[in-house]
Amino acid sequence: MKILIASDLHGSVAAFQKVLENEPDSEMVLLLGDYLYHGPRNPLPEGYNPRAMADLINSLSNAVLVKGNVDAPIDEELIKWPMSPLVHLVFHDGGNNRNDIHILAHHGHNADPTKLYKTQMVVSGHTHIKVLEYDAKEGVFRLNPGSPSLSKDGTPSYAVILSDFRAQLKSLDGQVIKEIQIS
Numbered sequence: 001m002k003i004l005i006a007s008d009l010h011g012s013v014a015a016f017q018k019v020l021e022n023e024p025d026s027e028m029v030l031l032l033g034d035y036l037y038h039g040p041r042n043p044l045p046e047g048y049n050p051r052a053m054a055d056l057i058n059s060l061s062n063a064v065l066v067k068g069n070v071d072a073p074i075d076e077e078l079i080k081w082p083m084s085p086l087v088h089l090v091f092h093d094g095g096n097n098r099n100d101i102h103i104l105a106h107h108g109h110n111a112d113p114t115k116l117y118k119t120q121m122v123v124s125g126h127t128h129i130k131v132l133e134y135d136a137k138e139g140v141f142r143l144n145p146g147s148p149s150l151s152k153d154g155t156p157s158y159a160v161i162l163s164d165f166r167a168q169l170k171s172l173d174g175q176v177i178k179e180i181q182i183s
Contacts, residue, residue: 001091005145005159007032007107007125008068010039012149013056014047015172019148019158020056022174026160029060030089032125032145033068033107036075045149054078064089069109069126086113091161099183101165114138121167121182123159128152132159132169132178141167141182148172 004026009016020029035057036050057063058080067076067083076083087105104119108126121141130146130153146157146169156172165183168176 001027001163003028003030003089003091003161005030005032005123005143005161006148007145007158008034008128008147008150009036009053010034010042010045010070010147010149011036011048011050011053012045013049013052015045015149015156016053016056017047018172022158022170022172023160027062029063030066030087030105030123031057031063032066032105032123033083034070034125035065035068035079037070037072038150039070042150047149051078057081064105066105066107066125068107085110088117088119091165099165101182103161108144114140130155130157130159130169130177132167132180134180141180143167143169145169 004023063081065081065083067085089103091101102119103121105123108124123143128147131144135142145159148156148158159169161167167182169178
């Protein structure tokens with residue numbers, strides 16, 4: 001299984017379409033919040049079109065959505081997929097060994113859920129700054145895909161988790177920025 005992970009789209013249809021074009025073989029699209037509105041602290045992103053973004057998200061057949069801090073009730077009416085503040089996924093390697101990675105996904109604007117749940121990986125957005133590391137103190141891998149539309153660290157980005165348990169941060173042009181083994 002391949003999971004595509006993106007966060008903080010903020011209405012930029014152009015950026016999200018590029019991400020989807022880069023990863024057409026993704027079996028799941030995990031979106032980490034802040035879908036339509038650009039937010040009061042952000043400039044208008046290139047390709048800003050909230051209605052078209054809602055339509056694009058609705059066209060997906062394999063989406064899991066986390067609710068972000070600027071996702072309003074009207075956004076939930078426009079987007080067909082339910083939004084949850086916290087999502088737990090179990091990622092299987094697809095082989096007979098049945099190695100599982102438990103992934104806890106949230107937007108990142110509330111308290112860190114690792115204190116409450118035992119998991120191997122925490123995936124969050126919110127900061128628009130990409131992270132892919134092992135947190136030895138907490139004993140978890142941390143992944144933040146950054147943002148494909150409003151990057152705060154200079155490189156628009158997203159992430160993928162591959163069936164062999166490699167996690168990758170990628171630039172908007174599909175180049176691998178960083179990769180780690182998560183099992």
